[in-house]
Amino acid sequence: MTQTSSCNSTPLVSLDSLRANCASCSLHQLCLPMGLDETDMQRLDQIIGRRRRIAKDEILYRMDDPFNMLYAIRFGHFKTYQVNANGERQITGFQMAGELLGMDAISTERHQCDAMALEDSEVCEIPFRQLEDLFGHIPNLLRHFHRIMSQEITREQNVMLLLGNMRAEQKFAAFLVNLASRYQTRGYSSTTFQLRMSREEIGNYLGLTIESISRLISKFKKGGWLRVSNREVEILAPERLKAIAAGTATCS
Amino acid sequence: MTQTSSCNSTPLVSLDSLRANCASCSLHQLCLPMGLDETDMQRLDQIIGRRRRIAKDEILYRMDDPFNMLYAIRFGHFKTYQVNANGERQITGFQMAGELLGMDAISTERHQCDAMALEDSEVCEIPFRQLEDLFGHIPNLLRHFHRIMSQEITREQNVMLLLGNMRAEQKFAAFLVNLASRYQTRGYSSTTFQLRMSREEIGNYLGLTIESISRLISKFKKGGWLRVSNREVEILAPERLKAIAAGTATCS
DNA sequence: CGCGCAATTGACTGCCCTCAAAAAGCGTGG
DNA sequence: CCACGCTTTTTGAGGGCAGTCAATTGCGCG
Numbered sequence: 001m002t003q004t005s006s007c008n009s010t011p012l013v014s015l016d017s018l019r020a021n022c023a024s025c026s027l028h029q030l031c032l033p034m035g036l037d038e039t040d041m042q043r044l045d046q047i048i049g050r051r052r053r054i055a056k057d058e059i060l061y062r063m064d065d066p067f068n069m070l071y072a073i074r075f076g077h078f079k080t081y082q083v084n085a086n087g088e089r090q091i092t093g094f095q096m097a098g099e100l101l102g103m104d105a106i107s108t109e110r111h112q113c114d115a116m117a118l119e120d121s122e123v124c125e126i127p128f129r130q131l132e133d134l135f136g137h138i139p140n141l142l143r144h145f146h147r148i149m150s151q152e153i154t155r156e157q158n159v160m161l162l163l164g165n166m167r168a169e170q171k172f173a174a175f176l177v178n179l180a181s182r183y184q185t186r187g188y189s190s191t192t193f194q195l196r197m198s199r200e201e202i203g204n205y206l207g208l209t210i211e212s213i214s215r216l217i218s219k220f221k222k223g224g225w226l227r228v229s230n231r232e233v234e235i236l237a238p239e240r241l242k243a244i245a246a247g248t249a250t251c252s
Numbered sequence: 253m254t255q256t257s258s259c260n261s262t263p264l265v266s267l268d269s270l271r272a273n274c275a276s277c278s279l280h281q282l283c284l285p286m287g288l289d290e291t292d293m294q295r296l297d298q299i300i301g302r303r304r305r306i307a308k309d310e311i312l313y314r315m316d317d318p319f320n321m322l323y324a325i326r327f328g329h330f331k332t333y334q335v336n337a338n339g340e341r342q343i344t345g346f347q348m349a350g351e352l353l354g355m356d357a358i359s360t361e362r363h364q365c366d367a368m369a370l371e372d373s374e375v376c377e378i379p380f381r382q383l384e385d386l387f388g389h390i391p392n393l394l395r396h397f398h399r400i401m402s403q404e405i406t407r408e409q410n411v412m413l414l415l416g417n418m419r420a421e422q423k424f425a426a427f428l429v430n431l432a433s434r435y436q437t438r439g440y441s442s443t444t445f446q447l448r449m450s451r452e453e454i455g456n457y458l459g460l461t462i463e464s465i466s467r468l469i470s471k472f473k474k475g476g477w478l479r480v481s482n483r484e485v486e487i488l489a490p491e492r493l494k495a496i497a498a499g500t501a502t503c504s
Numbered sequence: 505c506g507c508g509c510a511a512t513t514g515a516c517t518g519c520c521c522t523c524a525a526a527a528a529g530c531g532t533g534g
Numbered sequence: 535c536c537a538c539g540c541t542t543t544t545t546g547a548g549g550g551c552a553g554t555c556a557a558t559t560g561c562g563c564g
Contacts, residue, residue: 082413085498090413104409106402113409132395136388143384149401150358156408157356157365161334161342163415164459168520199543207416209521214544230529230543246337420552451511461553466512482511482561505564512559519553527544534537 021045030098030186031072032126032144040138047130053122054078060101060115060123067105069125073097076121077196080113081204091205093155094118094197096182102128103149118196163207169251171206172216173244176226180235191238195231223251273297282350282438283324284378284396292390299382305374306330312353312367312375319357321377325349328373329448332365333456343457345407346370346449348434352400354380370448415459421503423458424468425496428478432487443490447483475503 022033022041033041051074054060060071063083073095080101081091092113095101104112106128135142162174184190195202203213220226225241227234235241243249274285274293285293303326306312312323315335325347332353333343344365347353356364358380387394414426436442447454455465472478477493479486487493495501 082409084413084417085500088417088499090417092409092412103402104405107399107406108402112406132391132398135394136391139384139388142387142394146384146401147359149398149405150355152405153356153401153408154359154364156405156412157334157344160344160408160411160415161336163412164457165336165340165342205416210543211522211545212520215520218544247340248337462511463513463554464552467552470512507564508562510559510561512557514557515555517552517554519551520549521551522549523547525544525546527542529542530540532538532540534535 022048025074027072027074027098032100032141032148034144035140036138036144040141043134043138044141047127047134049125049127051122051124053120054117056117056119056121058117060117061105061111062114063111065111067102067109067111068127068129069102070128070131071101071115071123072126073099073101074122074124077118078115078121079118079197079201079205080115082113089204091201093159094179094201094205097186100148100152103152118201166247168206168208168212169216169219170244170247171208172202172213172220173241175202175206176233176235177238177242177245180238191235193233195233219251274300277326279324279326279350284352284393284400286396287392288390288396292393295386295390296393299379299386301377301379303374303376305372306369308369308371308373310369312369313357313363314366315363317363319354319361319363320379320381321354322380322383323353323367323375324378325351325353326374326376329370330367330373331370331449331453331457332367334365341456343453345411346431346453346457348448349438352404355401355404370453418499420458420460420464421468421471422496422499423460424454424465424472425493427454427458428485428487429490429494429497432490443487445485447485471503 022028022031022036022045023038025031028034028041033044036044049069052071054076060078075097078095078101079091080093080095081089083089095115101115101123102111131145135145162171166174179193179195180190183193197205199213199217200210202208203210206213208216217226217228221228223240225235225237225244227236240249244251274280274283274288274297275290277283280286280293285296288296301321304323306328312330327349330347330353331343332345332347333341335341347367353367353375354363383397387397414423418426431445431447432442435445449457451465451469452462454460455462458465460468469478469480472493473480475492477487477489477496479488492501496503
């Protein structure tokens with residue numbers, strides 16, 4: 001919290017360390033600079049404003065906030081959610097390191113949802129105007145940006161499939177399988193990980209109640225597919241979970 | 253069907269009329285060329301391959317098809333749907349004139365869903381490779397393309413809200429209100445229009461059964477908010493429907 | 505007119521929600 | 535260390551919304 005320097009005291013950290021440096025970031029194979037050579041990566045670094053820490057439960061941006069930045073998650077987890085006329089919320093996604101936040105705001109120049117940190121997190125601020133200027137000079141960057149937006153469209157289509165078509169146990173299995181695969185991509189265990197979100201948040205995301213989630217966990221435990229203690233999860237039968245998620249098997 | 257000319261016979265129509273011409277298209281204020289000046293629009297015209305007719309129930313592209321083109325709908329309606337491991341379908345959207353199809357394929361270079369014409373329709377083929385080349389020369393085109401992709405992300409988030417959070421009557425009201433507003437944008441009546449999709453397709457899209465849709469129509473009719481005869485719809489109480497969609501009123 | 509398909513309506517079922525209470529974590533302070 | 539209060543999670547009982555199944559009606563078309 002005291003890492004920023006005031007005007008007349010010795011800086012506790014160098015200013016450079018607050019600036020982004022894609023080349024040295026462990027996520028550059030996953031994040032926006034994917035596939036760029038060293039010089040292009042440096043040009044991208046030059047426009048990336050600063051790293052910003054977001055404490056647990058803090059809000060990165062709110063619906064209707066004017067849009068200036070995209071945010072690349074360096075570490076930590078976020079949730080994005082929409083709020084309807086009644087103040088009810090629907091979580092539209094959980095985001096983790098290497099993923100980009102804010103793309104839904106490009107169209108209207110205002111954010112279309114809230115983004116909240118699920119734990120203490122850090123993001124790189126990417127000024128979108130300057131990023132657009134770079135697109136003209138780095139075709140590879142533009143191409144990868146399109147892939148990222150397209151991927152987000154596909155991700156949301158999969159959630160629509162989940163919400164519209166699946167029964168409760170299938171939804172929950174699909175949720176776990178999805179998390180597992182994303183942790184694997186990031187070099188973490190795909191069978192043992194911590195849930196960063198509460199039961200309530202899982203339920204909201206999946207269109208279920210907290211009680212249903214709790215009952216599903218108990219059912220999966222009894223079935224022997226899963227071990228859960230608080231937010232610590234161990235997947236004991238990944239293939240079985242995948243089959244349940246695909247709808248080719250049930251719990252019974 | 254016989255509009256294309258063979259090599260040694262007199263063309264039935266000129267080749268030019270098969271080529272796109274954004275400037276003379278009534279949708280250019282809505283579609284990809286939005287905001288371009290005349291010269292830029294001509295450059296866009298030059299890369300747009302041809303217009304292609306798609307008959308009712310015909311498939312424009314299938315999941316896993318290699319991606320080469322985006323498609324701009326000139327007239328007609330489409331549905332896009334995903335197919336899961338069991339062959340069950342989830343309709344992810346209904347698209348109409350001026351909207352762009354195929355953006356979900358950019359990421360993997362393969363289409364992620366099927367697109368089927370709901371009626372006899374026509375699309376402009378937009379070769380994506382060549383469109384990318386144009387982006388470097390027409391910044392306004394690139395900027396608008398990003399707005400379109402972002403809009404698609406927002407649209408899907410709204411469907412997630414609908415599928416995850418709403419009760420049946422709210423879903424159906426939201427569906428009607430959405431259609432009405434899109435027809436209004438296109439200069440058609442927002443209160444009287446034809447449903448291009450069957451009850452079954454509406455139900456699939458909304459995560460409901462065909463019987464539920466039928467009951468909802470009856471309920472809305474009895475309430476006096478709606479007049480329906482086959483696929484002909486007249487919205488009698490738009491404000492009431494909006495209130496139901498927003499969740500600030502119910503049918504009872 | 506008769507056929508086939510789509511839509512409507514009714515009766516019943518079941519999945520998941522709601523309500524309620526108990527149990528388990530977790531931080532705070534004695 | 536335990537007691538305490540607060541929040542989160544678990545578990546149970548019961549109800550309701552939407553699904554399932556089945557029969558009927560309506561519509562387009564040869």
